[in-house]
Amino acid sequence: MQHIAPPTPFALEIHGLVKRFDRPAVDSLELTVRTGEFYALVGPNGAGKTTTLRMIAGLLRPDAGTIRIGGIDALAEPVVAKQIVAWVSDEPMIYDKLTPREYLEFVAGLWGVEPALAASRAGTLLDWLDLAPHADERCESFSKGMRQKVTLAGALIHEPRVIILDEPLTGLDAGSARQVKDVLRERTRTGGTIVMTTHILEVAERMADRIGIIAHGRLIAEGTLEELRHQAGMQADSGARDGGSLEETFLALVAAPAQAA
Amino acid sequence: MNAIAGTAVWFAQHESRLVWRDWLSMITAGRRERLRIVTIGVIAFVVFMHFVAYAVVGPHANAAIDKQTLLTITTSALLAWMLMISQAMESITRAFYARSDLDLILASPVNSNKLFGVRIATIALGTTLMALPLAAPFIDILIARGGWRWLGAYGLIVAMGAAATALALGLTVALFRMLGARQTRFLAQVVAALIGAAFVIGLQVVAILSYGTISRAALLQSKTLLALAPELDSALWWPARAALGQMLPLTAVLATSFALLAVAVAVVAPRFGNYAITAAGVGNASVVRSGQNAFRKRLSPRGALRRKEWILLRRDPWLMSQTLMQMLYLVPPALMLWRGFDQDNNALQLVVPVLVMAAGQLAGGLAWLAISGEDAPDLVATAPVHGRFILRAKIEAVLGAVALIFAPLVAAITVASPWYALVAAAGIGIAAAASTAVQFWFRSQAKRSQFRRRQVSSRLATFAEAFSSIGWAATAAVASASLWLAAAPAVLALLVLGSAYLVSPRADHVW
Numbered sequence: 001m002q003h004i005a006p007p008t009p010f011a012l013e014i015h016g017l018v019k020r021f022d023r024p025a026v027d028s029l030e031l032t033v034r035t036g037e038f039y040a041l042v043g044p045n046g047a048g049k050t051t052t053l054r055m056i057a058g059l060l061r062p063d064a065g066t067i068r069i070g071g072i073d074a075l076a077e078p079v080v081a082k083q084i085v086a087w088v089s090d091e092p093m094i095y096d097k098l099t100p101r102e103y104l105e106f107v108a109g110l111w112g113v114e115p116a117l118a119a120s121r122a123g124t125l126l127d128w129l130d131l132a133p134h135a136d137e138r139c140e141s142f143s144k145g146m147r148q149k150v151t152l153a154g155a156l157i158h159e160p161r162v163i164i165l166d167e168p169l170t171g172l173d174a175g176s177a178r179q180v181k182d183v184l185r186e187r188t189r190t191g192g193t194i195v196m197t198t199h200i201l202e203v204a205e206r207m208a209d210r211i212g213i214i215a216h217g218r219l220i221a222e223g224t225l226e227e228l229r230h231q232a233g234m235q236a237d238s239g240a241r242d243g244g245s246l247e248e249t250f251l252a253l254v255a256a257p258a259q260a261a
Numbered sequence: 262m263n264a265i266a267g268t269a270v271w272f273a274q275h276e277s278r279l280v281w282r283d284w285l286s287m288i289t290a291g292r293r294e295r296l297r298i299v300t301i302g303v304i305a306f307v308v309f310m311h312f313v314a315y316a317v318v319g320p321h322a323n324a325a326i327d328k329q330t331l332l333t334i335t336t337s338a339l340l341a342w343m344l345m346i347s348q349a350m351e352s353i354t355r356a357f358y359a360r361s362d363l364d365l366i367l368a369s370p371v372n373s374n375k376l377f378g379v380r381i382a383t384i385a386l387g388t389t390l391m392a393l394p395l396a397a398p399f400i401d402i403l404i405a406r407g408g409w410r411w412l413g414a415y416g417l418i419v420a421m422g423a424a425a426t427a428l429a430l431g432l433t434v435a436l437f438r439m440l441g442a443r444q445t446r447f448l449a450q451v452v453a454a455l456i457g458a459a460f461v462i463g464l465q466v467v468a469i470l471s472y473g474t475i476s477r478a479a480l481l482q483s484k485t486l487l488a489l490a491p492e493l494d495s496a497l498w499w500p501a502r503a504a505l506g507q508m509l510p511l512t513a514v515l516a517t518s519f520a521l522l523a524v525a526v527a528v529v530a531p532r533f534g535n536y537a538i539t540a541a542g543v544g545n546a547s548v549v550r551s552g553q554n555a556f557r558k559r560l561s562p563r564g565a566l567r568r569k570e571w572i573l574l575r576r577d578p579w580l581m582s583q584t585l586m587q588m589l590y591l592v593p594p595a596l597m598l599w600r601g602f603d604q605d606n607n608a609l610q611l612v613v614p615v616l617v618m619a620a621g622q623l624a625g626g627l628a629w630l631a632i633s634g635e636d637a638p639d640l641v642a643t644a645p646v647h648g649r650f651i652l653r654a655k656i657e658a659v660l661g662a663v664a665l666i667f668a669p670l671v672a673a674i675t676v677a678s679p680w681y682a683l684v685a686a687a688g689i690g691i692a693a694a695a696s697t698a699v700q701f702w703f704r705s706q707a708k709r710s711q712f713r714r715r716q717v718s719s720r721l722a723t724f725a726e727a728f729s730s731i732g733w734a735a736t737a738a739v740a741s742a743s744l745w746l747a748a749a750p751a752v753l754a755l756l757v758l759g760s761a762y763l764v765s766p767r768a769d770h771v772w
Contacts, residue, residue: 082644
């Protein structure tokens, strides 16, 4: 087992991150997330959110820049960094022919978790996510919500310090979405760090400690909802009005660079 | 010209456009710029096949219409027809189970019977067209050497396509009604593969048991079979006579086949929607429980990956059947092996390369499943394991499965001849490793359910895998007699692998 660095004040530090496909997808991105923070990354389609998260998760190599996760250089020591990270995408990452329990034990095996500990954690997670009655059924008959909950349980089985989620609530019904949100809140309460992209601005508004707005591969604004309102040139007390919502703030902030361009 | 909306012609235009685009996408692997290369490749293949046809049927184009000729034509047509039935059954099963535009059609106010009728007719057309590239060179040579009468063979192919589709439709619907939607999905594919393989394997088995050779020709030219064949005026020869251009048999065969297809369309088209709706509900219908704790034991990440690959393969009967179907072709060599025990070692000389070839092909399929067919690639890629360990675990899973299947056969050869067993073991290992390497070099992310399409996603990988397996099989065949001479096919196989490596895509893989 690799040596894991002790917790640091910053769960994630990104400097000068660049990724080009046909055009720049991520362009000199600077981003810092504190340990224990719930950070929501929002932005229009094609802004570079998923590309950024995939580079953090080690699924994509950046063209330039640095990524440090829990103080570990994720580009120089990817295996060590992956030990403390979990990745959840909008597409459930499961195997149809495995049961949730087998899936969790398999994931635990990949992360080198002791079998006894893995079995105990699996039981807790399955209970927590209301999957216990289906623990020994193959995932092939599961709905999208159940699949996503199995994926989330897999992400938590090795108790990661940093959980990276790309649109985890897409396609979930209200009940499943609520359970996922509860689990994520609980993780931050116990010291975990969440970095999540979402198109549902209400989720970002209600759950995130800080929100980053990304457009054209760059972070154009960042802070609490109040701070973002200030940056958007709005009144700090406009929360009572409809115009003070994150949606209004987001649209104002995203529109400004577009108009400038 | 656009037909009136909702008519059968309009549906036919719609269907043929979809089929054409699907075929184009399949043949070019979704890259239109490949179309020119593919066209050149197809032309080269057709030209090459004409040379092969010239050598095989050229001398027989003017053969007398006797029992031997009729028997050869009938057997060849029967072989092709079995393959066509198999192909049609696969197409029909896909049409039943693919959700695609079903909701749109059934929710629209048009008469869906017309569309489903057209869809079945399109399957018949597709089945016929699939047979043509292989049959046409032979028919062309027969026409060139034996005269226009052989044009009748094209008529026979069309009739066979229609009859094969009607029969396949009947078989699939019968399975559907007897076993239900869930079982039919799997069984129809297995039955299709069995039908496709059964005839050729059956002929080989009979040839081995009767004449001690794997060659079908020995059986077809035997006096016993000719004596058992019906008289020259029998109606059983009509398909063969149709191929020879005799008008009455040709008309009768065409009329019967189209009548069969028309009946099948009339009976099945009104029920097609119901079948498809029932089939569409299969995915969420039942629950399969698995109580075993496959990962409970302490496993290294590599061990967990290896175990996962084996479990997934074992639990997917469709994939298992697709993969192990290649093992059907091992029945004749196994039979040769059994017969070879009380004779000399000549049989083994034939068995060893067949085993090597089969191992290469099996490993290719398994390697695709393990390396490219990963349903949770992000999960594996984000695990704290070095990429080389992940790959090694997957390769171990593949080679382990191949070893498990071929070990008993090699053990049986050891009893007859340790030298042949050594050659077989080495050949199987090398061919399996080579096919795995090809799949590794050409790896691309795909769902396991796309297994059937793996061969069109990279034609180069398919050819490299096939030629490598052939090369190692030839090496094993020659090595049984002389190690030094075996170097020549071995070098060729290595050249194939080297070329495959050089042209393989350098994808930006993280692991």
